[in-house]
Amino acid sequence: MILELGHFALVLALFVALVQVVVPLVGAARRNLAWMAVGRSCALAGFGLIALAMLALMHAYVTSDFSVLNVAENSHTDKPLLYQITGVWGNHEGSMLLWVLMLSLCSAAVALFSGNLPPVLRARVLAVQGMIAVGFLLFILFTSNPFLRTFPPPLNGNGLNPVLQDPGLAFHPPFLYLGYVGFSVAFAFAVAALIDGRVDAAWARWVRPWTLASWCALTIGIAMGSWWAYYTLGWGGWWFWDPVENASLMPWLAGTALIHSSIVVEKRDTLKSWTILLAIVTFSLSLVGTFLVRSGVLTSVHAFATDPARGTFILLLLVVAIGGSLTLYAIRAPALKGGGLFAPISREGSLVLNNILLSCGCATVFLGTLYPLFLDAMGGPKLSVGFPFFNRTFVPMMVPMLLALGVGPMLAWKRGDLLGALQRLWVAYIAAGLVLLTAFYATHGGPVLAVLGLGLAAWLAASVMTELAERLRLFRIPLVDSARRAAHLPRSAYGMSLAHLGLAVSVAGFSASAWDREAIEILHAGGSVSLAGYELHLDSVDKVPGANFIADEANIRVTRDGAPVTTLHPARRFFPLQKQTTSETAIRTNFLADLYVALGDSDGAGAWTVRIYWKPLVPWIWIGCVIMAAGGVVSLSDRRWRVGVARRARVTSGPLPAAGE
Amino acid sequence: MRRVLLTALLLLVTVAAYAVEPGEKLADPALEARARSISAGLRCLVCQNESIDDSGAELAHDIRIFVRQRLTAGDTDAQVVDAVVARYGSFVLLKPPVEPATYLLWFGPPVLVLIALGGTLIWLRHGRGSRPAAAIPLSPEEQRRLRDLLGENDG
Amino acid sequence: MVRVLFLLPLLLFVLLAAYFFAALRPSHDPQVLPSAMLEKPAPAFDLAELGTDRRLTLASLKGKPVVINFFASWCVPCRIEHPLLMRLAKENGVPIYGIAYKDKPDAASTLLGTYGDPYRQVGLDLEGRTGLNFGVYGVPETYVIDAGGIIRKRFVGPLTAEAADKELLPLLKRLGAS
Numbered sequence: 001m002i003l004e005l006g007h008f009a010l011v012l013a014l015f016v017a018l019v020q021v022v023v024p025l026v027g028a029a030r031r032n033l034a035w036m037a038v039g040r041s042c043a044l045a046g047f048g049l050i051a052l053a054m055l056a057l058m059h060a061y062v063t064s065d066f067s068v069l070n071v072a073e074n075s076h077t078d079k080p081l082l083y084q085i086t087g088v089w090g091n092h093e094g095s096m097l098l099w100v101l102m103l104s105l106c107s108a109a110v111a112l113f114s115g116n117l118p119p120v121l122r123a124r125v126l127a128v129q130g131m132i133a134v135g136f137l138l139f140i141l142f143t144s145n146p147f148l149r150t151f152p153p154p155l156n157g158n159g160l161n162p163v164l165q166d167p168g169l170a171f172h173p174p175f176l177y178l179g180y181v182g183f184s185v186a187f188a189f190a191v192a193a194l195i196d197g198r199v200d201a202a203w204a205r206w207v208r209p210w211t212l213a214s215w216c217a218l219t220i221g222i223a224m225g226s227w228w229a230y231y232t233l234g235w236g237g238w239w240f241w242d243p244v245e246n247a248s249l250m251p252w253l254a255g256t257a258l259i260h261s262s263i264v265v266e267k268r269d270t271l272k273s274w275t276i277l278l279a280i281v282t283f284s285l286s287l288v289g290t291f292l293v294r295s296g297v298l299t300s301v302h303a304f305a306t307d308p309a310r311g312t313f314i315l316l317l318l319v320v321a322i323g324g325s326l327t328l329y330a331i332r333a334p335a336l337k338g339g340g341l342f343a344p345i346s347r348e349g350s351l352v353l354n355n356i357l358l359s360c361g362c363a364t365v366f367l368g369t370l371y372p373l374f375l376d377a378m379g380g381p382k383l384s385v386g387f388p389f390f391n392r393t394f395v396p397m398m399v400p401m402l403l404a405l406g407v408g409p410m411l412a413w414k415r416g417d418l419l420g421a422l423q424r425l426w427v428a429y430i431a432a433g434l435v436l437l438t439a440f441y442a443t444h445g446g447p448v449l450a451v452l453g454l455g456l457a458a459w460l461a462a463s464v465m466t467e468l469a470e471r472l473r474l475f476r477i478p479l480v481d482s483a484r485r486a487a488h489l490p491r492s493a494y495g496m497s498l499a500h501l502g503l504a505v506s507v508a509g510f511s512a513s514a515w516d517r518e519a520i521e522i523l524h525a526g527g528s529v530s531l532a533g534y535e536l537h538l539d540s541v542d543k544v545p546g547a548n549f550i551a552d553e554a555n556i557r558v559t560r561d562g563a564p565v566t567t568l569h570p571a572r573r574f575f576p577l578q579k580q581t582t583s584e585t586a587i588r589t590n591f592l593a594d595l596y597v598a599l600g601d602s603d604g605a606g607a608w609t610v611r612i613y614w615k616p617l618v619p620w621i622w623i624g625c626v627i628m629a630a631g632g633v634v635s636l637s638d639r640r641w642r643v644g645v646a647r648r649a650r651v652t653s654g655p656l657p658a659a660g661e
Numbered sequence: 662m663r664r665v666l667l668t669a670l671l672l673l674v675t676v677a678a679y680a681v682e683p684g685e686k687l688a689d690p691a692l693e694a695r696a697r698s699i700s701a702g703l704r705c706l707v708c709q710n711e712s713i714d715d716s717g718a719e720l721a722h723d724i725r726i727f728v729r730q731r732l733t734a735g736d737t738d739a740q741v742v743d744a745v746v747a748r749y750g751s752f753v754l755l756k757p758p759v760e761p762a763t764y765l766l767w768f769g770p771p772v773l774v775l776i777a778l779g780g781t782l783i784w785l786r787h788g789r790g791s792r793p794a795a796a797i798p799l800s801p802e803e804q805r806r807l808r809d810l811l812g813e814n815d816g
Numbered sequence: 817m818v819r820v821l822f823l824l825p826l827l828l829f830v831l832l833a834a835y836f837f838a839a840l841r842p843s844h845d846p847q848v849l850p851s852a853m854l855e856k857p858a859p860a861f862d863l864a865e866l867g868t869d870r871r872l873t874l875a876s877l878k879g880k881p882v883v884i885n886f887f888a889s890w891c892v893p894c895r896i897e898h899p900l901l902m903r904l905a906k907e908n909g910v911p912i913y914g915i916a917y918k919d920k921p922d923a924a925s926t927l928l929g930t931y932g933d934p935y936r937q938v939g940l941d942l943e944g945r946t947g948l949n950f951g952v953y954g955v956p957e958t959y960v961i962d963a964g965g966i967i968r969k970r971f972v973g974p975l976t977a978e979a980a981d982k983e984l985l986p987l988l989k990r991l992g993a994s
Contacts, residue, residue, distance in 0.1 A: 273822070277825060280825075281825070284829075288832075291836065295836075295840060296840075297836065297839040297840060308840050308842060311840050312840055315833065315836050315837065315840065318833065318836075319833050322829055323826065323829060323830070323833070326825050326826040326829055327826055329822065329825065329826070330822045330823045330825070330826050333822050334819055334822055370835075373835065373839055374835055376839070377835050377838040377839050382849060382850055
């Protein structure tokens, strides 16, 4: 009964979305306030309905209602409660429902927090969001309906893939989807601006918080995915250039470029049509990613069970959404005239360079991911593109970007003094040089690229500090004055510094992976192995039962020079239902390096294969991502986003202010 | 559709991935190092985006043994890789070969960067869209007013 | 001229969408790898035969087109294609030779005893080296080899009736006739 209510709510949401498309659009064209306001009510109602639908599905899972086909295919009574709830989105249909839930959440947020938006713009933005919602709700209701019943209901379900039974599963998809779907707001703003025929500084100000928020969510989502793979898959890899990973990286790269180019639109009233294009492309990449994962054209560890019929439907959605917006772009964008002039060497110039390198990087990832498909479709040889390709093409593009990142914020708008900026960065040179030399000696001349990577990270971190110090006129004016300056510095300045610092931390983590060490040994109880100054003693391996598995758990004592450090319990879990074994790794981190232990096969006679890795600086990869996202959040909290344009709009009372359009 | 599911069944993907087993390792460290580096460049065909060095699948294990046997028999690195490619096709290489079919793949990115940089420089130098009209010089009267206004705001 | 530039994104997308439509065709299966050894000589092998003291070698199979089927008792999809193999062997007279891939001889015997034996002979590839030489990456796989010992076709996964009738039998007829 509850399930049917959920199903009904979803259908109702479709109709509400249809209204959300038609009425505000017509209202915007006719400047009818009442009709435009319908957009807000529809967005809020739509969110409520889809949330109901999600709750209904969750209820079916939690109560293990196996008359529901989706529950029967993916759940089991033995599953722990956390995975009963979060397993809702561990399959295709449930994850699509999560997708539209996030979409409706974003629409509702736009409806609630856009008091400072001119009604016409808001109406059009909500209408475009409604269009996307209509498309995906149709997709769900016609091809991927989670509310179907099965008769006769099985006694128990197929259970959830053991690999997915992990706390990381709870949080990785929601963040990721929030990121993907959040860019639909920027997309909607872009389309609305094209319809309007105008892009100005105000538009850039309105769009930035939404882009930033999505970017933060996507950063966290990708970082969680990487960390989850690291501790789950058993050999410490954290990025595989898997097509689905690439599908999340591409919108991230484009979204980063978008954030930066919208700054130029806001400050200097130029780069408009490029920014609009980026906004369209970023969300298009999210859509293409959805297509790649669910259509079966590419295979990936992440891919859901696929179906070409679904693939065709999504492709049609893509054609309408992306084709439509790009057509609109081709027609309307030439009319967007820019204003600000700037010299190639200037703050704008460095932001343009940032955009060029990020976009080309995105295009490279795109090319590498889809090339095998293109070649195959043309009847060419079947090839595969793995990490060697990306290391040789993507990484060299990011190096100049990191170098320029240090200099860019030091340049003035319009016309910058490059030589002066380079001179003021003397601290950064020293820092980078010191790190390079230290790393070179400490690692006995280790892989040159990795040493350079560390140097780059130091350069970036030091230049961020230098820029901040310059703003505070540190050591040039009394400290008290600097402190006062610091208190009044806009939050977006801190946000920028924090985000760039986070990037430096992550880059250091990426580079240090060249110095991973490993030891793979066969041990009996009582045996031990040494690695990186630690001694690991295998005391015993015990059989430990779990909720829906039986585990072989090892007890490993870790010591350093005889002094006890910790005990680790790597395990192998056997899930009788799916007849699958997973490896639970044990990781000990001191935030400078990870000691990573995985339990391998046994010969049945008490001998166990134990794999131990020592990974320096690997936690910094994800710590850096968190710092980046924190920088984004700090930027978001800048009062200017909330106060800026609103004041002017509120002062004029009465009917629709003509200036606000 | 059924075929996809069945093919997926037969691709026995082991979830717990362990790389080189202790028993596989060669006695000669130089040969073993070569084996590891060759293995890192070969794709595990029944996994996704793992090299045979990383993967715990049976097939990965078999190919690792094959690589080591060939090395012990005296093959060069290139010969070992060719032997694997002869059996499994270019798909097994994680680094796609540089051949006419992949020129676009390998040279596309740097060419794209050059085009983007060049295009941007042209755009910057030769104007974009309509330039704002050249400023009309102020008359002496207006210049005096301007100085007065600026003078008022100073201090 | 500049207008054309604005059309570029749309044109690129149309190209992309066309590729995606092409990729969605049912004939395109991204999981299946084409054999790297098509139109090349089959690798030589010399395997112990199941149930006898004789050996199964490639040389002994030359002179007529044959079908080699890699299977195993631990392979579930192999059971699915088994009845079809029986039909092909008994009714169509297809010369099918089996290679038990990484299988225990007892288990293979039991399997064939229970479900029937469609194979003229069965070779034992205990370590999987023969399979590796053929480029086998999973079981079941079926190879069609002509009279001169050249690999003509590979079927990956359980053989379907459709593939057998539309591709395997006509190919054998062509090879047998030549």
